[in-house]
Amino acid sequence: MNTDFSIGTTELFYDLLDLTEQEQQIYLNELKSTSPSKYHQIIQLFRADKQSLHREQSWLNLFSHSANELVNETPIHQLCDQQIGKYRLTHPLGQGGMGVVYAGIRNDGTFEQAVAIKFLQPSLFPFSGKELIYREAQMLARLNHPYIAKVYDGGIHQDLYSYIVMEKVDGIDLQKYLAQHPLPLKQRVQLLIDICQAVHHAHQFQVIHADLKPENILIDVNIKPKLLDFNLGQRVKNSPDDQQNIVAFSRLFASPEQLEGEYLTSQSDIYSLGKLAEWLLLKNEKSPAADLALIIQRATQDQAEKRYSSAQALADDLRNILCKQPIEMRSHQKSYVAKRFLQRHPVSSCLAGISLCAVILFIHLLTKANQQLITEKAVAEDMVYEMTSLLYHGKGPENNALSMERMLELTRRRVLSNPDLPVELKQKMLLAMMTPQSQAKHN
Secondary structure, X not given: OOOOOOOOHHHHHHHHHOOOHHHHHHHXXXXXXXXXXXXXXXXXXXXXXXXXXXXXXXXXXXXXXXXHHHHOOOHHHOOOOOEEOOEEEEEEEEEEOOEEEEEEEEOOOOOOOEEEEEEEOHHHHHHHOOHHHHHHHHHXXXXXXXXXXXXXXXXXXXXXXXEEEEEOOOOEEHHHHHHHOOOOHHHHHHHHHHHHHHHHHHHHOOOOOOOOOHHHEEEOOOOOEEEOOOOOOOOEOOOOOHHHOOOOOOOOOOOHHHHOOOOEOHHHHXXXXXXXXXXXXXXXXXXXXXXXXXXXXHHOOOOHHHOOOOHHHHHHHHHHHHOOOOOHHHOOOHHHHHHHHHHXXXXXXXXXXXXXXXXXXXXXXXXXXXXXXXXXXXXXXXXXXXXXHHHHHHOOOHHHOOOHHHHHHHHHHHHHHOOOOOHHHHHHHHHHHHHHHHHHHHO
């Protein structure tokens, strides 16, 4: 085959599509030996194109089957009042592209029990196989959490209709509930924490929901969630029957890897929880809290490894907001941590601040009083010195002895010339020394 491999990658790819399968293999082998870099680019485009064609053909076949059944009024919609195993169907609860959900009661003469029974469209069998319904029932039956609808049983009716028997939840879906009962932000955050805990429980049993959206979350009379419709038809890593998977999810809440048809891990549910948080917590908030925005930003990272490590870690950060604790991403910011502490303990923080101010004031007054004592001690020592000097000069022979007036005059001069004596003390001392002299003159 003579091919010019010097042309661009796009032209090489379109040339490849025009060839037969045998010619394509020869073409790729020649390209690999001639230009390995272009070979790797072309092979990725080629494989992606093959997967896209396979998915489109599968969905065309599925829609064709479903359309024919709807036109012919498929029997899956005519099961009311029928006995399915030990359960009797009463009325339909809901319907979607994957099947129909009926309300039912246990009718085997042992005890009464209200249940919900989900039937899959028989047209799904060419792609999912009847084993899918058994795998779904077995995996979900292992889950035991108050916020996950319990799975009781499963089977096949008349070798045609696969079904799962589940807990019947009295409630409405999250979107309708919020439209009828607007909740404050704190209550919505708590609701999301409950949902995260349910998803984390499922992840511990290697079960991925893969279709988290408001329509798959029922809210009961106690404002508690119930997760429904785990989409086990997704491409999950280590799945034993990957070739039979069915793609069904909401694009508004699906992760990038889910939109690309890649294998899913628990990180895909983390992304969906982040989108659910954005819808639930920020939709009607005029000025959303910065911490909430950071949590949602981390949960909805395009790269899975940059998201929260688990649904429990996401729930913990949401709980930190309710408890005014630092969120994980800002726990290293000292000012932020201190602010959160003050928000958690406003009364005790205020009392501690008042006590601290009182202690500082007491120390200040004590220091000032101590300084005054030191000053007064120095003044007293100066006065003692002055009096000692005066008495010393007053001694001697009688004719040399200083008169009282002379001694008082010397004392006044010393008092006035002493810079260490406070002005108030000088005034008092001068007044005291003038009093005897005035009295003597008066006499």
